[in-house]
Amino acid sequence: MEEQPDNTRTAFADGPRLLADIGATHARFALQTAPGTYRSVRVLKCDDYSGIVPMLRFYLAEHADTRLHHGALALANPVDGDYVRMTNRPWEFSTDAVRRELGLDTLLIVNDFTALAMAIPGLKESDLMQVGPGKPVPGAVLGVLGPGTGLGVSGGIPTVDGFVTLGSEGGHVNFAPSDEREFAILQTAWREWSHVSNERLISGPGMEIIHRALAERNKVDAPARTSAEIITGALDDHDALCLEVLECFCGMLGGAAANLAVTLGAFGGIFIGGGIVPRLGEWFRTSPFRTRFEAKGRFSSYLSDIPTYVISTPHVAFDGVANILSEHLRGRSGGNTLMDRIHKLRPELTPAEQRVAALVLEQPRLVLNEPIAGIAKLADVSQPTVIRFCRSLGFLGLADFKLKFASSLTGSIPVRHSQVRGSDSTHDLSAKVIDNTISAILQFRDQLDVRAIDRAIELVSRAKRVEFYAMGNSRVVALDGQHKFFRFRIPTALYGDSHLFKLAAELLGPGDVVVAISNSGRLPDLLSAVDAARAAGADVIAICNSQSPLARRADVLLAVDHAEDSTHFLAMISRILQLLLIDIMAVGISVDVHHARALSPAATEGEGEGRRALISHLDS
Numbered sequence: 001m002e003e004q005p006d007n008t009r010t011a012f013a014d015g016p017r018l019l020a021d022i023g024a025t026h027a028r029f030a031l032q033t034a035p036g037t038y039r040s041v042r043v044l045k046c047d048d049y050s051g052i053v054p055m056l057r058f059y060l061a062e063h064a065d066t067r068l069h070h071g072a073l074a075l076a077n078p079v080d081g082d083y084v085r086m087t088n089r090p091w092e093f094s095t096d097a098v099r100r101e102l103g104l105d106t107l108l109i110v111n112d113f114t115a116l117a118m119a120i121p122g123l124k125e126s127d128l129m130q131v132g133p134g135k136p137v138p139g140a141v142l143g144v145l146g147p148g149t150g151l152g153v154s155g156g157i158p159t160v161d162g163f164v165t166l167g168s169e170g171g172h173v174n175f176a177p178s179d180e181r182e183f184a185i186l187q188t189a190w191r192e193w194s195h196v197s198n199e200r201l202i203s204g205p206g207m208e209i210i211h212r213a214l215a216e217r218n219k220v221d222a223p224a225r226t227s228a229e230i231i232t233g234a235l236d237d238h239d240a241l242c243l244e245v246l247e248c249f250c251g252m253l254g255g256a257a258a259n260l261a262v263t264l265g266a267f268g269g270i271f272i273g274g275g276i277v278p279r280l281g282e283w284f285r286t287s288p289f290r291t292r293f294e295a296k297g298r299f300s301s302y303l304s305d306i307p308t309y310v311i312s313t314p315h316v317a318f319d320g321v322a323n324i325l326s327e328h329l330r331g332r333s334g335g336n337t338l339m340d341r342i343h344k345l346r347p348e349l350t351p352a353e354q355r356v357a358a359l360v361l362e363q364p365r366l367v368l369n370e371p372i373a374g375i376a377k378l379a380d381v382s383q384p385t386v387i388r389f390c391r392s393l394g395f396l397g398l399a400d401f402k403l404k405f406a407s408s409l410t411g412s413i414p415v416r417h418s419q420v421r422g423s424d425s426t427h428d429l430s431a432k433v434i435d436n437t438i439s440a441i442l443q444f445r446d447q448l449d450v451r452a453i454d455r456a457i458e459l460v461s462r463a464k465r466v467e468f469y470a471m472g473n474s475r476v477v478a479l480d481g482q483h484k485f486f487r488f489r490i491p492t493a494l495y496g497d498s499h500l501f502k503l504a505a506e507l508l509g510p511g512d513v514v515v516a517i518s519n520s521g522r523l524p525d526l527l528s529a530v531d532a533a534r535a536a537g538a539d540v541i542a543i544c545n546s547q548s549p550l551a552r553r554a555d556v557l558l559a560v561d562h563a564e565d566s567t568h569f570l571a572m573i574s575r576i577l578q579l580l581l582i583d584i585m586a587v588g589i590s591v592d593v594h595h596a597r598a599l600s601p602a603a604t605e606g607e608g609e610g611r612r613a614l615i616s617h618l619d620s
Helices: 052-063 095-102 112-122 180-190 204-217 227-235 240-264 277-286 289-294 297-304 316-330 338-348 351-362 364-369 372-379 383-392 398-410 426-447 450-461 473-487 498-505 524-535 549-553 572-597 609-619
Strands: 017-022 026-034 037-045 070-075 083-085 092-094 106-111 128-131 142-147 151-159 162-165 270-272 308-311 465-470 492-495 512-517 539-544 556-559
Touching (some): 037 052, 052 095, 106 112, 112 162, 128 277, 142 240, 151 240, 180 204, 227 240, 240 289, 289 308, 338 351, 383 398, 450 556, 465 473, 465 498, 473 572, 492 498, 512 524, 524 539, 539 549
Parallel strands (some): 142 270, 465 512, 539 556
Antiparallel strands (some): 083 092, 128 308
């Protein structure tokens, strides 16, 4: 099957992209030539190949004249780091080695149900078959699961700037029987495994175990059947045992889906993919799935409002893995990947720097793990050349380069979103607050403007006097900064009364610094004071939202762009991020001063009173 061209879609400037959805039994391949356009779709049997590279080479042999730069593979397997060892197939490989083998600039490996979750926001009503009642809550979390050779599980979290998927192995949770019949099935499975997960039974191979267990329980002399034969026997031949197997299987799936729904709070719906359920068609609507889904005791009404859907469109994983690859390539800010930048800049580098670039492009993960001496040796250059290479790309040094490069390679940031509800216990709301904070800090780390921080450290460490202007929640941050900077023997003051801001600012002069802290960055008295301070010759450091009027007035902006509803709630996470900036500046000033202390007296001749007092204090 092959999708016809759509002339309304624009082809990618860098050519087609390789996409694949690789399960334990079959692998599906396509070339994406434009958003939503897939050509040369092929389905290959994994048993026909000794490994992932021979299978990829077989598919790509038909496209030897097509230059491919980027690819992404969805794999029915947990993905953690560069090395992949498949669970249901004796294949193992290094992602980076496969990328080099195929001559690709980019190769992403993602979990197949993570890719499926990423495709769901783009599905149309015609792509889904709803089973039972319920309506999705807009902007709510959704759950994804689907039986095939295994049991895939994932989830999706809508955010202000996109859609975050969960890399989950939820199919491996313990199977819990709901009645005597399912307990008999579990006992059959226990003969083979001491740990029986949902995947052992709610899957294609699991359906075959259910068939064997029910035949034994019902004292029926039935030959062994494959899952495909069981489905045919039930739906076409109306075989009583096969029908019972399907009913039991769908009930188990309903229980697993309900557990996922209450675990995630999936009011956006539960979506079922995989290779088995779509083959059941309309019969699945009348199966025990939905009855079992809602059979949750005290939480039955909770689940009755959550809709459940079967994904009926073919090759939906292509949409998901294509979305993940596109987001990786353009980045959250819309820029090119770091690998692309190195490619484009390479001709402009010196011959020695080009050798570093070649090493980075050929063995990026090796570069991430090597110290500067190892990188220099492998590239056959000096250590200063490695630093010059990093600075040629706009980074401060190797550490700064590695931080951004690692994010570029993985293509994802671990993010957790937790919605606090009125019914949450103290334990639950505590965990959600902590998870939200961790998520915000990780994102904040990747968005730091280190040059602005450097400039702020320089201004404060040389300042004759530092004054903090802040009100409300931000005043706590200003108080922390005042205490920290004063301990460095830098004269500091804090003003938390808006009426005093401008009066204090008019008394400042050159060499003085104002640190203005505000969540909104729009307080009129604060803006007026900042204008007065700058008119008096003082420098202004603003810790605020990058789109605010205060940000535009500052000499140095330390941006905190975390979105919070500060009209109804305290800006809790923003306050923590502001405190982190104060801590970063304090540590930076300490390091800067220790470095200055090592310089000769002549080298520190022109330093400010604050810096000299601090050096004297540390020396004593």
